[in-house]
Amino acid sequence: MGGGTTAVLQLASGLRHHSVSVSIATQQGTELVSTARSLGIVVHELDFSRRAASLFTSRKVQAVIRATKPSIVHAHGARAGLPCALLPRGLGPAIAYTVHGFHYGNKAIGVRTFARWSEWLCIAAAQAVVFVSQSDAALASKDGLLGGTTTSHVIYNGAAQPGAEGPPRAPDHDVAFIGRLHHQKNPLLLAEIARLAPALRFLIVGDGELGPALRQRVRELSLQDRFTFLGSLPHADALRALTRARCMVLPSLWEGLPMAVIEAMHLGLPVVATDMPGLREMVVENVTGHLVPSGNAALFAKRLSGLAADRARSSAMHAAARSRAAELFSLEQQIGRHAALYRGMVAAARSRIAELAA
CATH class of the missing domain: 3.40.50.2000 (Glycogen Phosphorylase B;)
Structure with a gap:
């Protein structure tokens, strides 16, 4: 949904x-x-x-x-x-x-x-x-x-704050995308981001009309070993999948106040998203994540690579994201x-x- x-x-x-x-x-x-x-x-x-x-x-x-x-x-x-x-x-x-x-x-x-x-x-x-x-x-x-x-x-x-489900699981991916693979979400940019950030591993949760095109672009760029496609999942399973990544990316062309970002923040994931009005009320630049001009694959790659490389900074953003979500988006x-x-x-x-x- x-x-x-x-x-x-x-x-x-x-x-x-x-x-x-x-x-x-x-x-x-x-x-x-x-x-x-x-x-x-x-x-x-x-x-x-x-x-x-x-x-x-x-x-x-x-x-x-x-x-x-x-x-x-x-x-x-x-x-x-x-x-x-x-x-x-x-x-x-x-x-x-x-x-x-x-x-x-x-x-x-x-x-x-x-x-x-x-x-x-x-x-x-x-x-x-x-x-x-x-x-x-x-x-x-x-x-x-x-x-x-x-x-x-x-x-x-x-969104509900997630309950504890045993000991925390170590992330096995750097970046998660969750949502419909639809023009609004601009999913094809993910392949270009990956091309510019060769160390990052991507987890894709969701599917849609641009799913085949994204998979094809990943194959054309020989990035198959760095992308995991989970397809559409029930809500609870999708949220559990998010915890497999260190941060979330949302390169959308337009948004309101996206639920996926709220849920990611409750899970403590820093969010790197397109800079647009609604998201400016959610993501605090360099505190809970980063905001990037629309379509700027190079800057998306730079911000995501920085979070993956600097674990101390990512950990601080983890705590800040959970705190902001609890304060504003309960x-x-x-x-x-x-x-x-x-x-x-x-x-x-x-x-x-x-x-x-x-």
């Missing part, structure tokens, strides 16, 4: 400990469906795959709302937010909308305009909007996406702030009803 999906699952599961009853409406046939049901969460399978069909999907969401009568509908991302924005007014529940990163700036001009308008509509229809980073909140304000009736909140994504903090948000939304809705009745 991707970071946004993981965040939704963790939130839905954790809120039950705050006496919040949660069900999930999500894309049919996905891993989220089976995983959520295995945790005892009620799941409604819908088709969110086509944004052009958002009005049709909205009718399906409306049927779920009429059947379950929730106090709050919380949409995560524009693919879910747009059908919720099209719900008839006065249906009943208050609407919250979480922006898991604004990505319209990376799209072609025509598509960019529609994507930006979609975000504006999702925010305008919500009583509360949640940003997962300060930078997204600032961008929404700068681009005029915030309306006068919507309250805004910045709530960082969180799962308990994320869940508690959402529970407080929901209580405030319900109280505000009751107050409005009381005013209308008076």
Whole structure:
């Protein structure tokens, strides 16, 4: 599962400990469906795959709302937010909308305009909007996406701190990449980084449409002995695999507040990532890792090689990463702030009803 999906699952599961009853409406046939049901969460399978069909999907969401009568509908991302924005007014529940990163700036001009308008509509229809980073909140304000009736909140994504599983295992790789092998993550740059840093060994966790191209490039450069491909793994196994490396790399072209970085920091891995707004709130330069200009394979190679060679410095970053993750990106903090948000939304809705009745 991707970071946004993981965040939704963790939130839905954790809120039950705050006496919040949660069900999930999500894309049919996905891993989220089976995983959520295995945790005892009620799941409604819908088709969110086509944004052009958002009005049709909205009718399906409306049927779920009429059947379950929730106090709050919380949409995560524009693919879910747009059908919720099209719900008839006065249906009943208050609407919250979480922006898991604004990505319209990376799209072609025509598509960019529609994507930006979609975000504006999702925010305008919500009583509360949640940003997962300060930078997204600032961008929404700068681009005029915030309306006068919507309250805004910045709530960082969180992850559970890993429990002890016996004595620590000595890393057998220098660098780990975890995520989808997709254009956004820029995985082909990994082969170029390896070409420029001949001492580094890479562990690749995840797969995707660029998986064959990355494997082919690794073969062309004769780097097979320095790459280990584990493919897609269940979440817990993927995190265990991360501990086999000394640091994590993320050469993405765009990101919001990536869950993989939060989880790596909780494990104490220094992170070398592309320098972009959301990641600047996570990675402290030369303290918990490094930020590198987009696509700069030579500097990625230099920073990763430096961490692999200087074990004392890497160890200091290990402690700093865990400390920063515990302070800013704890799962308990994320869940508690959402529970407080929901209580405030319900109280505000009751107050409005009381005013209308008076």
